[in-house]
Amino acid sequence: MKDIVERIKVKFPVAAVTFQRKDLTFITVEKKHGVEAVTYLRDVEGFTHLVILTAVDWLEEGEFQLTYLLNNPQAKQDMGVRVRIDRENAEMQTAHHLWPALVTYEQELNEMFGISFPGSPRQGVPFILDESWQGPPPYRRDFDTKQYSEDTYFPRPGRTKIDPAEHMKKKLYPEAE
Amino acid sequence: MSLKDVLMPFTAWGNLFKEPVTVKDSRNVEAAPRYRGFHVNDVDTCIGCGTCEEICQNAAIDLVEVAGRDAKEGDSGLRPMIDYGRCCWCALCVDVCTTRSLGMSNEYKWVSSDPEDFRFVPGVDEKSWNDNNKGYFKMDGYDLYSTERVEMGELHPEERDKSFVEMIQGFSKEQAQKEADRCVACGICTATCPAHMGIPQYIEAIRNDDLEEGLRILYETNPLPEICGRICTHKCETVCSLNHKGDPLSIRWLKRYIADQIPESKYKEILETENITKNGKKVAIVGAGPAGLSAAHYLALMGYEVKIFEVQEAPGGMTRYGIPEYRLPYEMIDKDVDYIKSLGVEFQFGTRVGVDVPLETLEKEFDAVFAGTGLHLGRSTRVPGSDHKRVYQAIDLLRDVSYGKEIDLAEKVVVVGGGNVAMDITRTIARLQNKKFGKVNVTATCLEAEGSMPADDEEVIEAREENATIDPGWGPQEIIVENGEIKGLKVAKCLRIFDDEGRFNPSMDMENQKVFEADMIVESIGQAMDISYTDNIKEKLTFGPRGRIQVSPDFQSNIPWLFIGGDIIQGPDVIHGIANGHKAAKGIDKFLKSK
Numbered sequence: 079m080k081d082i083v084e085r086i087k088v089k090f091p092v093a094a095v096t097f098q099r100k101d102l103t104f105i106t107v108e109k110k111h112g113v114e115a116v117t118y119l120r121d122v123e124g125f126t127h128l129v130i131l132t133a134v135d136w137l138e139e140g141e142f143q144l145t146y147l148l149n150n151p152q153a154k155q156d157m158g159v160r161v162r163i164d165r166e167n168a169e170m171q172t173a174h175h176l177w178p179a180l181v182t183y184e185q186e187l188n189e190m191f192g193i194s195f196p197g198s199p200r201q202g203v204p205f206i207l208d209e210s211w212q213g214p215p216p217y218r219r220d221f222d223t224k225q226y227s228e229d230t231y232f233p234r235p236g237r238t239k240i241d242p243a244e245h246m247k248k249k250l251y252p253e254a255e
Numbered sequence: 256m257s258l259k260d261v262l263m264p265f266t267a268w269g270n271l272f273k274e275p276v277t278v279k280d281s282r283n284v285e286a287a288p289r290y291r292g293f294h295v296n297d298v299d300t301c302i303g304c305g306t307c308e309e310i311c312q313n314a315a316i317d318l319v320e321v322a323g324r325d326a327k328e329g330d331s332g333l334r335p336m337i338d339y340g341r342c343c344w345c346a347l348c349v350d351v352c353t354t355r356s357l358g359m360s361n362e363y364k365w366v367s368s369d370p371e372d373f374r375f376v377p378g379v380d381e382k383s384w385n386d387n388n389k390g391y392f393k394m395d396g397y398d399l400y401s402t403e404r405v406e407m408g409e410l411h412p413e414e415r416d417k418s419f420v421e422m423i424q425g426f427s428k429e430q431a432q433k434e435a436d437r438c439v440a441c442g443i444c445t446a447t448c449p450a451h452m453g454i455p456q457y458i459e460a461i462r463n464d465d466l467e468e469g470l471r472i473l474y475e476t477n478p479l480p481e482i483c484g485r486i487c488t489h490k491c492e493t494v495c496s497l498n499h500k501g502d503p504l505s506i507r508w509l510k511r512y513i514a515d516q517i518p519e520s521k522y523k524e525i526l527e528t529e530n531i532t533k534n535g536k537k538v539a540i541v542g543a544g545p546a547g548l549s550a551a552h553y554l555a556l557m558g559y560e561v562k563i564f565e566v567q568e569a570p571g572g573m574t575r576y577g578i579p580e581y582r583l584p585y586e587m588i589d590k591d592v593d594y595i596k597s598l599g600v601e602f603q604f605g606t607r608v609g610v611d612v613p614l615e616t617l618e619k620e621f622d623a624v625f626a627g628t629g630l631h632l633g634r635s636t637r638v639p640g641s642d643h644k645r646v647y648q649a650i651d652l653l654r655d656v657s658y659g660k661e662i663d664l665a666e667k668v669v670v671v672g673g674g675n676v677a678m679d680i681t682r683t684i685a686r687l688q689n690k691k692f693g694k695v696n697v698t699a700t701c702l703e704a705e706g707s708m709p710a711d712d713e714e715v716i717e718a719r720e721e722n723a724t725i726d727p728g729w730g731p732q733e734i735i736v737e738n739g740e741i742k743g744l745k746v747a748k749c750l751r752i753f754d755d756e757g758r759f760n761p762s763m764d765m766e767n768q769k770v771f772e773a774d775m776i777v778e779s780i781g782q783a784m785d786i787s788y789t790d791n792i793k794e795k796l797t798f799g800p801r802g803r804i805q806v807s808p809d810f811q812s813n814i815p816w817l818f819i820g821g822d823i824i825q826g827p828d829v830i831h832g833i834a835n836g837h838k839a840a841k842g843i844d845k846f847l848k849s850k
Contacts, residue, residue, distance in 0.1 A: 223312035223313070224311075224313070224314060227341065228314055231341065233314075234341075234374065237317055237338065239317040240318050240333055241442075242303055242304060242305040242318055242331035242441060242443060243442025243443070243445050243455070245318075245326060246326045246332075246443070246445070247445070247446065247451070249326035250327075251451060253808060254451050
């Protein structure tokens with residue numbers, strides 16, 4: 079797979095390369111070369127199958143990392159193309175013209191991470207969250223699941239909670255102030 | 256596409272006019288072995304720490320009281336109740352469970368028309384899957400927090416066994432924060448700590464790197480954090496919820512970390528004790544040990560004028576004169592005491608109440624008296640030969656070492672006793688022998704067998720690292736004296752220590768005897784109190800078991816102006832003394848305000 083990477087490097091800059099396994103390599107490219115890279119891999123290098131498009135929230139670094147995982151069925155090789163995008167203004171060019179399935183992936187990332195893919199057909203259309211969803215995109219790491227639960231769902235009547243340390247104080251040493 | 260494929264969907268129309276059939280469980284297929292089904296809980300192992308409740312992202316878990324289970328040390332008695340209207344089966348509760356009692360069966364089918372049924376206490380409420388032991392349990396080697404303590408730096412045995420330099424080096428900031436990160440903040444420890452310290456709170460302050468807040472929390476319940484941070488018996492650590500499947504948190508070292516980082520000169524500002532309004536009342540304290548110092552501190556904060564009378568030349572009581580310097584350096588005692596002094600507490604050293612000043616004088620000159628005089632008399636084995644001049648009491652020798660007096664040390668020494676004081680004198684003698692003779696020859700023996708010695712395990716381990724011999728499980732029979740010189744200690748194998756009624760009544764195997772060679776014997780089988788200063792008022796006091804003076808929960812004796820606490824009432828240990836002193840201070844305040 080080294081030769082594939084060498085050929086890509088001639089076309090556009092590659093920020094990082096990880097030879098994860100004999101048949102699995104990850105490359106990181108700039109955002110502006112992302113769609114270009116997957117197009118090249120599909121049309122020239124035989125990575126015709128899209129396995130997945132997914133995202134990782136690098137909260138502390140203020141970035142999302144998109145990964146396009148591609149498969150070459152003939153060579154039985156996988157290539158992951160990683161693209162870092164700004165978290166504040168999370169936007170990426172759509173690549174749905176390359177694989178129709180990307181419409182669904184881009185729809186999912188739009189809903190769950192709040193990443194927009196302008197021009198992709200189902201942006202803003204509910205995916206797995208229903209219309210009543212009020213919160214921010216729930217896969218963002220700063221989404222406070224517990225807070226959302228408490229704010230959104232009513233507590234079941236009759237529920238009581240007891241703090242273990244306070245309970246022990248009451249039962250074992252009530253004299254302490 | 257074949258014709259069959261086209262027509263197939265229409266075959267379903269054949270069922271259009273048939274009676275509908277509802278089958279509750281048509282297939283009865285068991286889920287995969289590690290499927291996350293309904294919760295199970297081993298309620299005897301569970302300690303009700305509430306960590307499952309804390310981590311639940313859906314607020315689906317409540318800790319509730321269950322019938323027949325009471326709060327006790329190390330167990331809140333509460334058990335988790337799960338609301339299946341909220342549970343999303345993420346299993347974080349299982350992953351975080353400190354005792355591994357909580358799990359999930361692989362049962363996933365449950366039909367009930369009553370929604371309230373879906374809120375239940377696993378392991379308590381009768382459920383068909385309670386005995387199902389498949390399903391999701393925490394995997395080995397997969398932990399949300401480290402099960403191992405951050406290692407504490409210690410001097411190597413060869414570096415320490417000739418000197419009295421402090422052995423334990425203390426945590427760095429990185430180490431302390433890493434250790435503090437392991438705390439699940441359940442607070443189970445607080446009930447067990449005799450002073451009920453805000454342990455999870457001060458550990459949180461370490462995590463937040465807000466040590467000033469940490470210091471304020473320490474001083475709410477404990478005015479001797481440098482001392483306790485080194486030599487506390489740390490009962491809190493034995494009940495720590497992490498102790499159930501890993502190392503307990505190093506609570507004691509974390510406390511020390513807070514106090515070590517802040518210079519005493521900043522205490523008043525941080526603790527906001529720069530201006531204390533005096534209330535014009537005076538309290539005398541007998542003994543400058545932990546109980547007396549604690550009482551003095553809290554009384555001074557309440558505005559009392561406090562004066563401590565101490566027989567020795569310096570404050571600290573047993574922490575200075577009983578505990579060797581390698582465990583507790585004197586300047587650390589001074590740091591804690593200097594702050595108490597800065598609150599205006601007066602000290603009069605070298606004064607024995609009852610001899611130099613009668614207790615009656617204190618009664619006249621002060622509004623109340625607190626006595627925390629401790630256990631400073633050694634107990635003898637009273638075996639034949641124990642009256643020889645080369646038979647010593649550990650407590651006397653430790654005091655001499657603290658004063659810097661030279662001990663008439665022998666080359667071969669036997670220590671009788673297996674408690675922490677016995678280990679203190681054994682390790683002190685090992686150091687002194689190493690200095691004087693270049694080799695160690697000291698043996699400690701006690702009635703208790705290996706593994707059940709009253710001393711802390713680390714004390715026994717470290718004593719052995721320092722080349723002392725610890726040979727437990729023997730009862731002293733006789734000190735062999737020839738031509739006026741001690742030759743050794745004859746012992747017999749101890750079969751058991753307590754009789755059927757649980758009374759101290761050791762029995763020996765007289766067929767199995769041996770002699771530990773020695774030129775000098777040190778007895779360390781416990782201490783007794785000297786309360787002769789109460790002789791004139793003795794008839795007004797009530798005495799309970801083991802000659803202990805009876806006091807109220809406020810540590811008030813039958814004589815209203817006299818409060819008593821510390822080792823002579825409860826313990827013996829520093830933290831009980833501190834707790835007693837604190838309660839007595841509140842008791843004195845209550846008493847004087849109602850007068």
